[in-house]
Amino acid sequence: MRRTHRILISALAAGALSTALVACSSPEGDDDPEAPDSETTEEATTDPAEEETDDAAAMGDVDLATAETSLGEVIVDGAGMTAYYFSNDVPDSGTSACEGDCLVNWPPITTESETPTVEGVTAEVGTITAADGSFQVTVDGRPIYLFVGDAAPGDVNGQAVQDVWWVIAPDGAEIGN
Structure with a gap:
């Protein structure tokens, strides 16, 4: 036994x-x-x-979701990592202003499909074609990104970096700007 x-x-x-x-x-x-x-x-x-592992795997089935952080409820990617706007991006331009070294620290949130799967996000979600040809997810017409300084789900270390990076609320509003 x-x-x-x-x-x-x-x-x-x-x-x-x-x-x-x-x-x-x-x-x-x-x-x-x-x-x-x-x-x-x-x-x-x-x-x-x-069951917790299964819940985490289930979250991986969506491209965007929402989660609670120290800044309140925010948009996160399928792995639970916080999503950010870049103030230099022009809404509905179809392009990202983050290029070169910027993409090293702020990788785009991408998806396999032109129609991302979302859960809990009330803003309009779409895609643009990223520089590498992948589909970069957009929220209210703005490309969204991750921050390499966030080590775990719930981290918001990219908030207000250089006064141009902003965490995103589920309705698409910038948090704290």
Whole structure:
């Protein structure tokens, strides 16, 4: 029985899927020492930590969503990272003013489709063609970006950098400007 618990705990700690099979003894406790462990298996039950992983994966199915941060509710990409506007971008111009070294620190939020999938964003969402040919996501006609200084979801370290980078509210408004 101890071996079974170690296997189950190891599988859960490694983020195993709920469909992974775990070797265990019979429920009556009458283990047959001759029977190989693989003959008596059960499905592992879902662990709350796995549900959080599933929620994170589900967020990855959208291009934009909303999340709570220290600045309130903001637009985030599919991985939960904060989205930013660049004040030098002209709304509805179809281009990004962030080029060269700017893109190193402020990578564009891109999507595989001309019609991004959104959840919780009430502003108008679209795309423009980025310099590399990908679809850069726009909010209210303005290209949006990530900040390399944000290490984790919820970080807003790019807010007001050089007084031209702004976190975006779900309705498309700049936060703090």
